[in-house]
Amino acid sequence: MAHDTTSRHDAPPETGAPGDRLNRELAGLDALELGGGTGRRLLQRTWSAAWPMAAAVVIALAAWQAVVWSGWKEPWVLPGPRDTFPVLWDQVASSRFWKAVALTMQRAIIGFAMSIAVGVVVGGLVSQFRVLRRAFGSLITGLQTMPSIAWFPLAILLFKLSESAILFVVVLGAAPSIANGLIAGVDYTPPILLRAGKVMGLRGLNLYRHLVLPASLPSFVAGLKQGWAFAWRSLMAGELLVIIGSTTSLGVLLSQARELNATADMISYMIVILVIGILIDQLFGVLDRAIRGRWGLED
Amino acid sequence: MTEAVTAAPSRTAAAVRLRGVSKAFGSAKTRLLALDQVSLDVAPGEFVCLLGASGCGKSTLLNLVAGLDKVSAGTIDDGGARVALMFQEPALFPWLTVTANIELALKMRGVPRPDRRPRAAELLDSVHLAGFAKKRPHQLSGGMRQRVALARALALTVDDTDATQGTVLLMDEPFGALDAMTRDLLHDEIERVWRDRGLTVLFVTHNVREAVRLGDRVVLLSSRPGRVVEEFPVPMDRPRRIDSPEVASLAATITDRLREEVGRHGA
Numbered sequence: 001m002a003h004d005t006t007s008r009h010d011a012p013p014e015t016g017a018p019g020d021r022l023n024r025e026l027a028g029l030d031a032l033e034l035g036g037g038t039g040r041r042l043l044q045r046t047w048s049a050a051w052p053m054a055a056a057v058v059i060a061l062a063a064w065q066a067v068v069w070s071g072w073k074e075p076w077v078l079p080g081p082r083d084t085f086p087v088l089w090d091q092v093a094s095s096r097f098w099k100a101v102a103l104t105m106q107r108a109i110i111g112f113a114m115s116i117a118v119g120v121v122v123g124g125l126v127s128q129f130r131v132l133r134r135a136f137g138s139l140i141t142g143l144q145t146m147p148s149i150a151w152f153p154l155a156i157l158l159f160k161l162s163e164s165a166i167l168f169v170v171v172l173g174a175a176p177s178i179a180n181g182l183i184a185g186v187d188y189t190p191p192i193l194l195r196a197g198k199v200m201g202l203r204g205l206n207l208y209r210h211l212v213l214p215a216s217l218p219s220f221v222a223g224l225k226q227g228w229a230f231a232w233r234s235l236m237a238g239e240l241l242v243i244i245g246s247t248t249s250l251g252v253l254l255s256q257a258r259e260l261n262a263t264a265d266m267i268s269y270m271i272v273i274l275v276i277g278i279l280i281d282q283l284f285g286v287l288d289r290a291i292r293g294r295w296g297l298e299d
Numbered sequence: 300m301t302e303a304v305t306a307a308p309s310r311t312a313a314a315v316r317l318r319g320v321s322k323a324f325g326s327a328k329t330r331l332l333a334l335d336q337v338s339l340d341v342a343p344g345e346f347v348c349l350l351g352a353s354g355c356g357k358s359t360l361l362n363l364v365a366g367l368d369k370v371s372a373g374t375i376d377d378g379g380a381r382v383a384l385m386f387q388e389p390a391l392f393p394w395l396t397v398t399a400n401i402e403l404a405l406k407m408r409g410v411p412r413p414d415r416r417p418r419a420a421e422l423l424d425s426v427h428l429a430g431f432a433k434k435r436p437h438q439l440s441g442g443m444r445q446r447v448a449l450a451r452a453l454a455l456t457v458d459d460t461d462a463t464q465g466t467v468l469l470m471d472e473p474f475g476a477l478d479a480m481t482r483d484l485l486h487d488e489i490e491r492v493w494r495d496r497g498l499t500v501l502f503v504t505h506n507v508r509e510a511v512r513l514g515d516r517v518v519l520l521s522s523r524p525g526r527v528v529e530e531f532p533v534p535m536d537r538p539r540r541i542d543s544p545e546v547a548s549l550a551a552t553i554t555d556r557l558r559e560e561v562g563r564h565g566a
Contacts, residue, residue: 295435
């Protein structure tokens with residue numbers, strides 16, 4: 001057996017004991033396996049994300065202008081970008097516009113916050129209890145597919161033309177997606193992690209706090225993103241249908257513009273609605289990418 | 300050195316003692332016997348390798364010893380030893396840094412908050428990952444992750460004095476998913492941690508040479524159901540090399556016996 005060990009001991013003395021050698025070998029292998037990162041610069045990343053978006057905007061504007069030039073509709077019915085953007089600029093400079101945006105965003109934030117609360121409670125309960133899962137699992141998915149505008153007649157009967165009617169429909173639109181995101185996250189907690197958690201003695205509340213909830217975070221954020229899309233759609237439908245007294249919201253501005261046949265104003269508001277929706281969706285995208293990056297789920 | 304050791308080791312009280320342990324899954328009709336009357340004594344500080352083909356119930360056995368599952372018959376006595384379990388996958392929590400993974404284990408072990416960070420650092424140092432505490436698991440290589448998993452397993456067994464003496468470490472094919480080079484180094488590493496900390500190790504593998512490289516004793520299990528077929532003491536001095544003739548020769552003997560056992564299922 002001596003020759004088994006000689007190769008470990010016959011290293012020159014200045015390189016130290018076999019233990020040191022193992023340390024050095026481990027460190028060497030670690031260094032080799034980690035390799036060098038090929039992290040791209042922020043500027044480069046921003047540019048590579050930005051130019052396709054800019055190109056898409058240019059193509060959309062060109063298509064719009066092409067339709068206008070084709071003479072399909074009178075210019076006062078369908079104005080081109082060149083007539084619309086000055087109007088949009090005027091709008092953005094007016095205080096009435098910003099009051100409308102403020103009211104709409106206030107509703108969006110309150111409605112979305114309530115949706116999160118309802119979605120988390122419902123999703124938490126349903127993912128926890130098998131009976132509730134059987135009872136409500138498919139109902140939640142069903143609610144998700146139901147067009148939220150179909151709720152408005154009922155909402156108006158229940159709450160009259162009020163903020164509550166709008167919030168009711170926003171919550172019904174967004175909460176199912178948020179609940180489903182949480183349920184899916186809890187369901188797909190990797191079994192190997194659950195086993196590791198069990199070995200560590202994670203049980204009950206600790207199991208949720210330290211394992212199940214963090215593990216379901218990516219799916220939950222995906223649910224939030226989808227929930228936001230539904231909330232924003234429901235809110236716009238609501239603001240067009242439920243017009244409350246003298247309030248000024250984006251929906252009110254939009255329907256007033258239609259009544260006045262002010263198409264350029266209408267298109268301006270639509271652009272604003274689109275841009276707000278995209279911006280907030282991007283925020284969730286940033287959150288999602290941050291989580292995926294931290295966890296090493298990025299490709 | 301190939302004769303079976305059937306007499307129970309008598310030197311000292313066993314760290315883990317299994318007596319007639321059976322485990323069946325499923326209902327009365329679809330009953331599947333995974334383990335049948337397994338008796339095994341592991342002495343304190345002993346490194347025992349459990350070896351068997353697929354379906355020998357190796358993992359079931361470790362789950363039983365770890366207390367993750369209940370025996371159908373028989374008894375398991377670990378004398379109240381602290382038991383830690385390591386899997387083939389590192390199973391680290393991806394949302395936590397390396398040190399936070401270990402600190403969570405320390406927290407569950409009841410270590411007070413101010414002590415956790417320094418003790419996690421000591422544990423990481425003992426698996427030679429002191430410089431990687433702030434990394435996240437995905438930033439490490441497979442072998443490094445498995446060393447973090449080892450540190451976390453050790454964290455579950457520390458007491459107030461940081462001693463891990465009397466700890467039983469159960470390892471379920473921990474190096475099965477690693478390349479040969481990394482595995483070779485980790486064999487040296489686990490041997491050192493085992494020796495330095497006076498651990499008792501029950502190491503499951505289907506790699507015969509690995510079992511001979513590491514074990515004081517290799518216990519061969521049959522498949523479906525799992526029974527102890529034969530035990531092979533490993534007489535070679537440490538450190539051993541996995542490619543040495545002595546290891547190869549004993550491994551060949553055990554492999555023959557294992558293949559004989561597997562062949563019975565093909566008849």
